[in-house]
Amino acid sequence: MTGNVSIKNIVDAGLCIGCGLCEALAADVSMKKNRQGSLRPYPLDGFTREEEKLCTMVCPGIHIKPSNTASPPTDAVWGHYLNMQYAWAKNETTRHIGSTGGVLTALGQYLIKSGTVDFIYHVKADDKNPLDSKACISETTAQVLAGAGSRYAPVAPLAALDTALNRNQPFAVIAKPCDLSAIENLSVKDKRINQLIRYRLTMVCGGQSTAQKAETVLKNADIPESQVTLYRHRGHGNPGPTRIETNDGRAIELTYQALWADEVGWSLESRCKLCADALGECADIAAADVWPGGSPTGEDEGFNGVVVRTEAGQHLIEQATKAGFITLGRTISIARFNDFQPHQLEKKQALKWRFLGLKQTGAPEINAPYSRLNELGQQFPEAKRQQEADGARSRFGHHNFTDESS
Template identity: 35%
Template sequence: MREIHRSWSTDPGGRHKAAAGGTLSALGRYLLDNGRVEAVLHVRADPRKAWLTMSTISRTPDEVLASAQSRYGPSSPLVNVHQLLDKGARFAVIATPCYISAIRALGRTDPRVERLVPYMLTIFCGGIPSAHLAKAIVRHHGVDEQDVDLFRYRGEGWPGPLRVRTRGGAIYDLSYEDAWRGKKCGMKYGYEVQFRCKICPDAIGDVADISAPDGWVLQDGKPICKEAPGTNLAIVLSVAGEELLHAAISAGYLEVSPVSVDEIGQMHGGQSERKLRASAALFALRLMGQRAIRAPGYRSADAVKRAGIRAVFRQFAGTVRRVKAGENREHLI
């Protein structure tokens, strides 16, 4: 990390609309406003099926803002990458860490990436659930999915309600606590995370230029989810990201304030816990003669050292127990 800050958009409307402080939207708008890129490749809600997410190319600051807010379901943000590369367009990418890793990998075989994609921006990712989660929430409200014209996971406040709106104008809201930490919809968010997310080696976006997760308010060392003015963290990971952040601040698009590494750990401790769980589970699978994924560069030792022997043993024992019970492989990690 080159720099860390709390950050938020100076535009009150953009800050309120965004999933958190609007940092990534503000950076995208700055890049387009100042001609640094011709387009921003990111995602937005599908206008035909509002509970789904689609890739989009924004060429104006207003288009970036219109696509703001979290999309917790599956998406394919990179389907338009070759279209932009073939046109020789200079563009930024805003996507979850796995897709930034994919762009970096493409750059090792396609020299156009280094020349045409100067900025790659991301978030911390807690894992991507399947589309079944959105459908379960719609069913929870007794709504036909074909009658949904808005499905918003986050935004219009921080963290904002998970909102379903019908074509007739009926509105159904779930609070952040009910949607993500409760079991209101017959399934808990964590249970629905795709298998690839359980072993993700880069949930905090190490390969991006800037990673901008939630900058949760802390109380007694723990994050609280009460509504507040939206705030991100701005974690700067490259020289390009450092220059971009300071340029956006100087141009009046962003404000920042101090934050410590310890505070970030308190806000997002689950990231290291997940890496621990995957490391211990993979080790258990190998010892039991089961097939296990090889993940070079996973930094397992760091996660294990941070977690301690008791946490490692609990996960190890849990995996052994599930293997013996014959559970589905996707639930072993």
């Protein structure tokens, strides 16, 4: 417990993202799926006093921190960066299988192949239950490729972070921005993080869906979960279809546009509505989609936009390009990147007002001191500010997000 805040407070308030750090740091706590289809630490009274103190200090649900706090922001929305440009995996298979252009996978493959790190810590589909995903350690380029593709369903990427650190070998992490915030928070307490984690790579993130998203897709397709042998969210093209295969030989595919057409059906984690670092200021490099207007109009060969945030990230992308793992394209201006990510821009400007609504519910406060939310909040249209605050107050004030029956 930090101050008056406990993990139960965080979970009850809807601020847990299910990152899994609670499982890594507390001996008798593990991540379990609740009835709403979210992974949450369980049991909530399973922490020792010391464990809970540490978990509440590092929880990314309430503490958001970029990895580089020393450099001034280049832009109020995008934070500090050195470079923004198009990039994609040079290897055609990696580019095709990857979620967008395979940049994150290609960087991971370069780091292994060059011997810079011993393994990549990231996530992949769970072989035993293809709807689920799990943290994994990849030691070969083929293993890194097996984790390619975005997993929109619940996953606790940090649940095995202790196992990765205990190997005492240099490694790189690929994970969502909130997962990397947790790692940055923990680095203050666990010195091994900065010694062993050589690179932190992330994706621009619009939010993590609960299991209800995939369950609805299966229900609509009349496929029982027990028959699913493959559930691929995207990749194998850009964006690539969502593909489901069954044990009786059926395969169905849905286009990205059909899957995400209606935001109401996204089943996002509640905490994602309050995300102050969806653009990955916590990483050396953040990779994104680059669709004009923010949505794909069809399939293409796969193009990422990369936001290089640190000297280490710049060095990595240059070396990976030189070694033939990455192809670099044109520079991307802020105006252009804003056009690729209109929902992110609007969310970031609305956050000050959402945080105001959250505060009125008595929920734990979210600390995001480096996110420029006051400045950005002033750019948000005055007429819509109250609506954002009311929306957050109603969403977080009248709902208990804990499901003890999990």
